[in-house]
Amino acid sequence: MSFNFRALALSAVSACAMLAGTALEARTLNIAMTPPEESHYGAAAKAFKEKIEDLSGGDITVEIKANGVLGGEREILEGMQIGSIEMGVTSTGPVGGFVPSTYVLDLPFLFKDYANARAILDGPIGQDLLDDFEPIGIMALGWAENGFRYVTNSKKPIETPEDMKDMKIRTMENDIHLGSFTALGAAPLPMSWNEVITALQQGTIDGQETPMSIFIANRIWEVQKYATLTGHFYSPSLIMMSKVHWDQLTEEEQGWVREAASAGVAANRAYVENDEKRGLEMLRANGMEVIETVDQEAFAEAVSAVYDVFTSTYGSETLEKIRAAQQ
Ligand code: EAX
Numbered sequence: 001m002s003f004n005f006r007a008l009a010l011s012a013v014s015a016c017a018m019l020a021g022t023a024l025e026a027r028t029l030n031i032a033m034t035p036p037e038e039s040h041y042g043a044a045a046k047a048f049k050e051k052i053e054d055l056s057g058g059d060i061t062v063e064i065k066a067n068g069v070l071g072g073e074r075e076i077l078e079g080m081q082i083g084s085i086e087m088g089v090t091s092t093g094p095v096g097g098f099v100p101s102t103y104v105l106d107l108p109f110l111f112k113d114y115a116n117a118r119a120i121l122d123g124p125i126g127q128d129l130l131d132d133f134e135p136i137g138i139m140a141l142g143w144a145e146n147g148f149r150y151v152t153n154s155k156k157p158i159e160t161p162e163d164m165k166d167m168k169i170r171t172m173e174n175d176i177h178l179g180s181f182t183a184l185g186a187a188p189l190p191m192s193w194n195e196v197i198t199a200l201q202q203g204t205i206d207g208q209e210t211p212m213s214i215f216i217a218n219r220i221w222e223v224q225k226y227a228t229l230t231g232h233f234y235s236p237s238l239i240m241m242s243k244v245h246w247d248q249l250t251e252e253e254q255g256w257v258r259e260a261a262s263a264g265v266a267a268n269r270a271y272v273e274n275d276e277k278r279g280l281e282m283l284r285a286n287g288m289e290v291i292e293t294v295d296q297e298a299f300a301e302a303v304s305a306v307y308d309v310f311t312s313t314y315g316s317e318t319l320e321k322i323r324a325a326q327q
Pocket of ligand 1: 034035093193209
């Protein structure tokens, strides 16, 4: 075990400072999320926590605030903007309302697979989008992952777009997602994740659409009967810090935060890969009827009009860059 000289040095400095009547304050960063801690977002937060506490010799500690205890994803973003929440891990669900350039990532059937999505997000296109957050008071530290989204419901198996007609499907508070499910003929209802399980239990919605990792973390089989592996959206997530708190860090500490965020992304993506491997079996073992072979072209055709709405509202520059990078 390598001896942690930084911790020893810090303790010595702290002791001297205490003796001199002042104390190096240990700082705590709360990191908020809506899923349970035992999830792909929790894996990101735990890896971030371990790395930053090690790098800072315990001078910076992390508290994980899971299960939406600090609010839904929109509230978490607003909290980071004003500094009442230090950090967050959220999907891009409500993000487009804060950083419209990210809406391009929410388009249906945009990415071919996980490798394609990660390659784009880890390159200049992804970095440019991360840079768009600082002007609104949030430091976007890295593109983590929520995963390809699938549909569940409790009314009937969904095999074709027509099967979704008039079905009350919860979507995130995201214009692109709302427009896509409207185009499918469903009756989409936008709401924060914090309200979804109760709405499913009460029957105010018939179904919802989230990635496999959210299914597993929330034991979706307890409230849903059918799943269809449409993969209709690739849902990125983000590890973020309030700029109010970022600006209070030294340059060295900011470097540690970036290093810890990279560790969080790696842990999150490994967790998603494992959930995708084990998820199908878990859903079926817990009584769900799962349709895994889906005519994605039929679904993609049914929602294709949302691309025109998107480009007429937000332009096509970034979309064209993504298409070019996918050649
Ligand atoms: O905790 O709101 C959603 O569907 C997002 O996937 C969120 O990250 C779930």
